Amino acid sequence: MSFLASGRARLLRGISSHRPPQQGRYTTCFRRYKAHFLLDGIEDAAESAAGSQEPPVSLAKSLASLAEESTIAAQRQRKPLSRMERKRLAELRIKKRVKAQYLNGKFYDLMGKVVASADTLEDAYDIVRLNSNVDLASPRDDVCFIALAEQLRSGEFDIAVNSFSVAAKRQGGERIVLPRLNLKVIQEAVRVVLEVVYRPQFSKISHGCRSGRGYHSALRFISTEIGFPDWCFTVPLYKEVDSDVVLKLISQIQEKIVDDQLVAFMQDMFDAEVINLVFGGFPKGHGVPQEGVLAPILMNIYLDSFDHEVFRICMKHEGLYSGAKNVTDNQGSKLRHWFRSQMKDGDLNNEDQTEGQPNVRLYACRYMDEIFVAVVGSRDIAETVKSEVVDYLSKSLYLKVDDGLCLVPVKKDSRGLQFAGTVVKAATKESAALKTVHKLKEKVRLFACQKQEIWDAMNLRLGKKWLAYGLRRVKESEIKSLGLSTPLLDHIAQFRKEGMKTDHWFKTLLKVWMQDINAKNEANEEVLLSKYIAEPALPQELRDAFNNFQKQANDYISSETAATEALLSSLKNKESMYTCPDDAAIKIYAPLSYIKKCLNRYGVTNLEGFPKHVSALVLQDDELIISWFAGIIHRWVRWFSEVDNFKELQLMLVECVRKSCIRTLSAKYRMYEKLTEKRFELDDYGIPMVEDFEAMIAQLEPSSSSVSADEALTYGISSSGLCVLTLSRVRVPARKFNCFVMGCQSSSPSLYIIHVKEKQRFPGWRTGFSSSIHGSLNGRRIGLCTQHVKDLYLGQISLQSVDFGVLIR
Template sequence: MGTGKATLAKNLGFLLEESSNLNDRRCKSRMELKRSLELRIKKRVKEQYLNGKFHDLMIRVIANPETLRDAYDCIRLNANVDIASDNDNISFELWQKSSLVGVLILAQTLSLFQQEVPHFSKTSHGCRSGRGHHSALKYISKDISNPDWWFTLIVSKKLDTYVLDKLISIMEDKIEDPRFYDMVRGMYAAQVLNLEFGGYPKGHGLPQEGVLSPILMNIYLNDFDHEFYRLSMNYEALNSGYHLEGEQFNSKLRGWFRRQLKGDDLKTMAGKNSGPRIHCCRFMDELFFAVSGSKDVALGFKSDVVGYLQNSLQLDVSIETEITSCAGPQTIRFLGTLVRRHVKESAAVRAVHKLKDKVKMFSLQKQEAWDAGTIRIGKKWLAHGLRKVKESEIKHLADSSSLLSQISCFRKAGMETDHWYKHLLKIWINDIKTKTVECEEFILSKYVAEPALPQELRDSFHEFQKCAKEYINSETAMTLALLPNSSSSSEIITEIIAPVNVIKKRLLRYGLITSEGHSCVNPKLILQDKDQIIDWFSGIVCRWNRWYGDCENFADIELIIKNQVWKSCIRTLAAKYRIHETEVEIRFDLELRSIFSIRDIEQEVENEASNFLAFENDEALMYGISYSGMCLLSLARMVSPSRPCNCFVMGCSAAAPSVYTLHVMERQKFPVWKTGFSACMHPSLNGRRIGLCNQHLKDFYVGRVSLQSVDFSSWK
């Protein structure tokens, strides 16, 4: 019996060992590998924690060869390079000699410090696990209830000695290591540290040291996060001027602490009767505030916040932003989107508006048919006039008694027939005074065709349009009046709106549409391969799906994809291969289908493994990649044996078959709109040539890597 138990235990032990070996052999994802490397670095840092502080980080962690190797592997993972390759010792040795070593090691150390700060504010978002762009907008739209006023603050400041000394003083509370601070000051003196409040959008194609910017911002503004709680307690619980009659002082203070512990959920409170409420959402250096209460409370709170940022943190604050009311259609700009308070209508009200829209659509269809018919008549009138001018030049067809023959004396000698006809049209247009009309077709319709139509027909059509408009207005008003408590039953909600108009301007700037809004060929992509062109367009759609999937007007983004982006891709391919657009759709049907199927695929994967996707999209690990916009690369030359070139991506030793030119399309001011394209790149990068292998060019287009992984000093 004992022998059987021993055999069973041995078999179970072998089974566990075999399962662990299988887990080790399982291919880990890029984020799993990067997380394991960061955990190894954090373990070394935590081993130096003693008596509430970290000690000897410079000697035992930063100068540790294993830490240097792990940091280099993190760089290669950011660049989507296989770290299992063993032929990278030379590249690792060259990397150790670069100035990027200290920057990345410092970033890893400060990243751990950022997470070890006790009681870190829940109002802080950006470059943290689970607290990114989506969580910030979700907090504004879901958790802030019944605000009366809101405003944003724009701060700006470059790294100077005051900011550096304050950063070091903050870190000295947790890190005791003079050598570590000597390295930080040395990096500042060498202009390697990158920190600029209100500067370039973080993660949008900055040099490699830009990885430090969000971490330093969060550490520096941590004092403001705690100051906000002091101010909110002062306005909500301690200020006797805002107390209600018969309410005890200690009950307001106790209620304030309970709200902080429960996550500041105001939906269970009594709304206006609960006194002033202060809300804040900070995404690194972008600050959003919402106030429930009087305007005097909002003005006083804003004054206190601006005073603290200017006097205590020495930040430059733009006072041009005004406090606006949350009521009505007013919007406020935050994180590259628009925030709007909107009345959520009931199902009955939506049904009334749906009926109204159907009648309006029928009326518009008749108007479009009328305009198309009159324009066609006007164009025939133009052709008839040109024919008469040509006939007047033929002697046996000329009519000397006609008006055209009488004014022919004003025709200049040698003037061509078309020029003479255009001259007559110009005189006629000036005579009817149509300078304010933008469209020439409107002139043909309203000044040529309609006056020539029978009066009964014109009166009948205009009477129909008038009756349709009156019917729409009257029926809508009467039906809404019959609905019980239609106004009181409506709920006011906060919506996040994608900047559609700004996105359309970017499409025009990047050459995807014309000034009239029609899709066109992108000339800078036409020399690239078919797969690369499709990947470029797919990358735009993928970014829009990731950034605007939760926006209220995402249907407008989908229309842009179908009507403009997809057609521009087809026309670019048609111009490349010199074939018709319909043949492009048939020949490249499977490849082009990927542009539309991205959202469907992501939705299916999210339903199957939402936890895995949440881990893969960890913003603390993927910040520079998640927010990198699409750039424009044009083919500069093909690589030949006489002029070889390797891939510029750090850690990649593959040969680059082509060299590309980087185009800086714009340099927006802070804060910037999120459009799917790169919001800002340094002007010095314009026209720079970079070599990319096929794999990294695809990764760059679809959004797996960013310009932060490109070593612009690789060109010899």
């Protein structure tokens, strides 16, 4: 009741104030905080006398002001917009301007009306700053958007492209052209315009750099919707952009956009080599594949015709199969049956199929320039589909296809196919009994390995004690006053040369002993001390008991392994070539062997696979060191979180990355590793133990409806950065620099040298990082603030956000 009374009093005061409509809300807001009712009445009378000629506020408007007050209070309590939400709002503002240029199925004058607009360029500049993880409220660059828009409208495209870019060269004539800030803003505006125009017409088989259709959606389609096909193949493309590709791409753009200025600007950027559009990676092993702002959208536009051609091929073989019998009944026609199968929840029923017609199914999935095709049917149909796909890519799109392309029988191939950085292959689901056998076998193997490690450690300890005892006795034999002359020492002493020191003499004795036992055949000195010194001295009963235990454990493991393999081979032989087993499925695996090579190339492990400290990071701050290792885990967790062998990857990340981080910090402070692990809470930085990985995955993986999961907004940021390069601090020059990241006005305390770690050759694996960095960037100096060094390590920004033209080497 008190709330209603106070609201009625506020309404009466608002009516009696005779304020205009635009001021009634503010007077109501301010008067809410008055302390005394009588003072309010006096002020209302004075204000009504001063403004008696103004029209009074109606009761409806006063009630509306209360709703507005509640809305303002709710907005104050609302959480601030995230980085991706701000990018989406900027894109929506540009989208409205693009939609205004739509007429009769085409878009007109987008360059002059939309791109060459100060408002659009300012929104694009905000997107560039958000890509650089810069707060929009921070100081801005000295960019005149009005002058830049006038330059674009005047048609001076070649001047804009050449003046706003810098070419990075290296020995051998190789180079890459990198955009400066102004050209980056223009490219971002053009990218958003092309996204708005072409995003609705993209096919459902297209994945990569799209909203809701990214890397994980492509893998889910293969593992869940395809089922278990008979044949599959991937189409490896390799082609650098040339005149044929450019002309074909421009003709495709002109089908939807009528704008000569935009076409001329695109042609100028291709001529200046600002756009790095390469299909299938760089054959020479250098470059930045699919890097740049416009490359992803242009690749999707260029391959969109292929997506629609796949649909035509699918309709030809499934709906209008030439080998089918003529059916007069419309309900049993092959075309009608095919349309029903394409409908949602339209499963194939045996009653609807016409007897004698083959069940042919075709599936295709494209992730950027990687193409995966699966066929359910005979080998002849699969060969026909493959030839049609290759012919269209080579003849219509002028792309080169690898000659080694061949069909792979899914049920007989155990190696699998490489697609989007993973291995796609068929696997049979293990039964409950088989899983129990595997679990028991692994427990026995683990128990035997633990006992072997304890046995070796104790023997090594005894061997080291023997070595120390022998050296001490040799030294004691030199002291004649002790009277430690024994027949054994006297026999050894006769081989000692005159003037030879004690340590030298002892080393000579060990060398003679090692030659007698042929120590070169052993792995290390620990095996010598354990096998030739300690173990022969142990009681024979103890050695026999341990060897008998290990022999029985190995016999059990080998027998169970052989029985399991025999069972699986018998089941595989019983399967027909074209009959899909009930317990078969398509599995996605991460390339663990390649990831081990990457860890060695990054300096995390040695040649034997054991973790070591990274010397290039020792001189950096503690938080940056931990961020460097956390960036590895975060990227690989995001990239491989849905693969079937993710648990093995977890163990690798803990055993290699986490231990390497601890050893790097231990090398910096010269501390024991256990003390280092207690001092630095690595779990808080995103480097967890195995049992904490599930919680970290839930934190890193947003829901599919979240804006932050939009790969169209995050492409190029989450797939490059940390492990592709490392930064090492150098001496600060005489003049001061700001941070080289576009849109950042913070001072750079020091310069850094880029060290390229990825020089991969085509074809290569994708592991969440950029597969290759151009060699001309190796050794270049850039200035970064501390925050952006951390962002680069964690993958919050990429090298696309760095302006390499600030400092010319």
